[in-house]
Amino acid sequence: MLSITAVLTAWCGFESSQWGGEMSIAFSTASSARIEAARQAGVANAARQADLTIWGLYVQARAQRDTALASYVEQRIRRPFPGGLQGMDR
Numbered sequence: 230m231l232s233i234t235a236v237l238t239a240w241c242g243f244e245s246s247q248w249g250g251e252m253s254i255a256f257s258t259a260s261s262a263r264i265e266a267a268r269q270a271g272v273a274n275a276a277r278q279a280d281l282t283i284w285g286l287y288v289q290a291r292a293q294r295d296t297a298l299a300s301y302v303e304q305r306i307r308r309p310f311p312g313g314l315q316g317m318d319r
Contacts, residue, residue, distance in 0.1 A: 280307060 283305055290299035 276307075283307075 283302060287299060287302040287306065290296075290302055
């Protein structure tokens, strides 16, 4: 009985080490994906901020009836801009 217990204990230790290695690999992969997702979120937020800055300048130029500046800025608005220029009377 004692030898069976020893063999089963050794087997459990072996299986545990195998799953521990798999868990470590999965954790590393998940960590890398989380870091990449955070980087991509930063890129997207910077692009959104640039879009909103350009859009704000465009709206301000339109409000001041500065058609030259509005036209210049309009050419720099990325397409498709969320909300776009639809509905704006040109």
